[in-house]
Amino acid sequence: MSTLIAAENLGHAYHDEWLFKNLTLGIQTGQRVALVGINGAGKSTLLKLLAERFSPLEGKIVKNKFVKIGFLDQEPSFPDGYSISDFIFSLENKQQQLIKAYEELIEDPNPDEKTLNRLYEELSEHNAWEYEHEIKTILSRMGINHLQQQISTLSGGQKKRLALAKLLIEDPEIYVLDEPTNHLDIDTIEWLEKLLTSGNKTILLVTHDRYFLDNVCNTIVELDRGKIYNYSGNYAYFLEKKSEREASDESTFHKNKNLLKKELEWMRRMPQARGTKSQARIDAFYDLEGKTKQRSDNQSVTLNVKMARQGNKILELDHIGQSFDDKKIINDFTYTFKRADRIGLAGKNGTGKSTLLNIITGYLNPEKGKVSTGDTTVYGYYKQGGLAFNEKERVIDIVKSDAEYIKMADGSMISASQLLTLFLFPPKKQHGMVEKLSGGEKKRLHLMKVLMQNPNFLILDEPTNDLDIDTLNVLEEFLENFPGVLILVSHDRYLLDKMSEQLFILEGNGEVTIYNGNYSEYRTSLDIPKEKPPVKLTKSDSIDAPIASKKLSYKEQKELDDSEKRMHDLEISIDKLTKSLLKIDNKNYLEIQSVTEKIQSEQKELDVVLERWLELSELK
Template sequence: MILSCQNISKSFGTETILKDVSFHLEEHDKAALIGVNGAGKSTLLRIITGALSPDSGEVTLTHGKTLGYLAQYQEMEGDETIYNEVKKARQYVLDMEQELRSMEEQMKNVTGSDYDRVMEKYTQLGHRFEMENGYAVESEITGVLKGLGFAEADFDRRLSTLSGGQKTRVVLGKLLLTKPDVLLLDEPTNHLDLTSIEWLETYLLNYAGTVLIVSHDRYFLNRIVNRVVEIENGSSMTFVGNYSAYSEKKAIVRKSQYNAWLKQQNEIKHQEAVITKLKQFNREKSIKRAESREKMLDKIDLIEKPAEVSADMRIELHPRTESGKDVLTVKGLTKAFPNLPLFTDQSFEIKRGERVAIIGNNGTGKSTILKILTGLLEPDAGTVTFGSKVHIGYYDQEQQLLDPSKTIFEQISDDYPTLSNTEIRNVLAAFLFTNDDVFKLIKSLSGGERGRVSLARLMLSEANFLILDEPTNHLDIISKEILEDALNEYTGTVLYVSHDRYFINQTATRIIDLNNRTLVNYIGNYDYYLEKKDELTAIYAATPAADSAETNQAGDTAGKLDWKAQKEEQARIRKIENEIKKIEKEIGELEDRNREIDEEFLKPETGTDLPKCQKLSKEQTSNNERLEELYEKWEEVSSQL
């Protein structure tokens, strides 16, 4: 055991955040700390680091072990460059190198015992330098910075010019290079694009120390963690396995807890009814028995009613009218900003009922495409055509469509003036705004609260084409799952930008990857995208630095294909792959049957049963003939790939 939390409790005023939270981590554990927004996850991390004192309980870190912490928000001042700031994490190794160079010069001028003394010290320091990977320290720093999404051109940028998200990435880079024994990360993927998140996953999977992660990124947690610590209603519960394993076990635990609570409630009601009846008899003996039962009830340890998913946010998305089959046609779309070309001559279509995710690295122009479609930006070239009866509902990740000077109630009332006060309150209650909460000013809301207001507006729009920009930002895991269910049941059409891979995997029927200023189409979810990414990127979005002239030529030719041709080609490939799987399945079944027949022939009783031998022989001959046909067909179909 490397880290232990025992009976941690913490309150702020009259509000209890944590009560008797206990868990422990072993060396090399990769654990997730999860819970709804406001559950106390960040509070617990701050208590573990010592930045906040618990009201009661104890945090124990194994003697001699180090702790590193990435907070969710970073304040970083100064005029240092990105590279020099991150380099500070390994400065002691660079200092060792300078000392080694100094000793080398010193050894040129000493002899005898002095030389032996310096040489011994040099050998010891050299060993330490090698153990710290000193000869590769510069490339290690560069690798971490690039992995976190900084280009070499960014290395000389001053900290004072960085955004909050960029500063967080700088701090994360320093922390990773420090290599503490226990790494505490609070929402480490918030400011990373897909490529950087995948890099961080690989880094943490190979990390030698213990890691505790607060994150709403379920795909990220699924790949990394082997233990989940859940904070719910202030209490903790530990589950072994990744997020999917936790989700399955939690459903069982929740049902068991609810059944136990329900059973106790029924027993209490039964006892109360008996007590009432006994008192009605109004006899000394019955009254004493009633009092005895009352004392027994007073001693019962009441089971707290478990939180139910149904008690959280409720989203129901229903289009008012059905759109035409062709929902959106984009042709020749081009957009660039000063010194930043985004994409040129790109085309795609969206049909009714599709749920399409646009993905790509930060800064490639994903949100720009959505803003062009909704009329918030003008393209440099190209046309955007919506089909018949298309009614758009837009979710803006920056919440610019909300008026900061209005209250939540006023925002909904002004947007939908036909709704009564009761109807508005009912809608807002479905998004967890009750009582006086509805009179909060938009400008005073947190990111998550603004997101819920925008989702409420989206639900009321009754649109048949939803355009969503990072809809899961600021949502906790339960709210994300509720939104996923709503989108999967929605009968309209959806186009969204997201970096939440689990959300994409659960909801997308098609993915458009904005890669190397080119839109590459994948007919499937995120798992299918990962499977085909390298292959289709090489064909449709090859970089100028492709490995061979042949690859370049293929990229140039395929780059001229419009979206429709890409879609047809991918559909053809998938059809061939499905046919191959079907053939291979039949081959496997026939070969298995032939082995069973061979085993049957070896049995003594079969050898004396002539009719059975003839029947088995005939079946095996027929199988062999069919296998020959299938082998030939497999070769023919495989060659089409």
């Protein structure tokens, strides 16, 4: 494999603080690399440097001048006055210009037939029909249908999808993607996974989506306190090796600390007139002191704010109906919320998830039906768009504007500054301006302000966007122990699986279907043949009625038995391969790659066998 792009001794600072120095990193052909690290570590900055969006303060980026880099920014910018068509189709690409002219013409209610026939012939002449189909598929998947629409009229999510669509159409040698799954629905994310893993694409991305990370990437690069750590393998392998490294770092730190105490005593006892013989030891002391100061104790977010008392009546939705521009968004939906309900909202973009949340929280009065809220219900609503912070305001003043002291779950009171520290905002950041925070740090501040309200009915609308994985892990821990009602809107399948016990599925035609189970169970149910639809039980349904069984044929019974044995063999093999992966030296990339690919191959086979086993078991 050849190296397509490399960073050599890279150093960059932001607001007079070094994010990293002497950083070296290489991306090879066919590598699909996930860059991970806490918010504020410099991940987005490193992506922009590698994509040559600006130059580093130190070091250099090395690549072949003919290698094309496609960069997806967290918040893409566009030329003024451009339509979607102007942006998507490149002037230098003859095929794209023909496709642009053809697509614009067929949008016209009265197209000129002569021009249409000429374009048809030219598209055939340039073998562009297959390419036109690919472009239309990508645009359709991204929800882009009206090419003449001005980009300035699009929402932030639509702009992100438009930028991603252009990058996929261009198919560069290197994909550099900053949070590519933000603003995509789950169906589109699963389609994108397949597209990015087809062929031999070279990818560097930042994502919080652990299923996406595991399914797409074969290398993990961690950016931690200005240093790079490489892990060849999937996310589970990275976590294993990271814990080993941190245990080693902890041991080394304590050894250095003890040695530093002894050396400090020696330095204090030593006479003022130091001889040349001692100079090496003096230099070693200062080097050891620097290493010990660099190390900061691992911190974790502790989310244990007090929850307001919850009464018997929480929230009742009675025959709710809502439409916009004659389109039904919600049609005759009824539900009574119960204590400890854990509900995930699922549905494609534009099916009405935000509308339903706005009705629940009282931001929107429904056209039909009645919303009845309990007297003790306290909402905590984390909105996808975030809060509009004053960029010139200090972080601590934003928190103090709500409360100087906050009551915790154990009844103790802590100051605003102490709460910020728990949320990984050290004193220096607390007294700094909001404009100096990264996108993820601003989201973390928003989440903190929501939880400060001591809600007992928590609504999280895409909470995972731009948060680092470490913060997500602790947020999940908090949600697992949260005793109130939780409604979760997320394209993060891992989070939906872990946190929801029931789904409200918005079908897009006004219907809201209630499904008892998590997202993966719901997706599995969709794959069961249509003639045998899955039985959905609501809590009011009886489960006592006997279910008629069907006798399998000899061939089906044998297939069922063979499936069970094959699943057992595959599980044992995958377990052995995973354990062997942990023993391979990090530098032996080829062996790691070979074992990783074998694990992925056997896991795919296991999924297929399991799916067939479920079908046969259902028939039986």
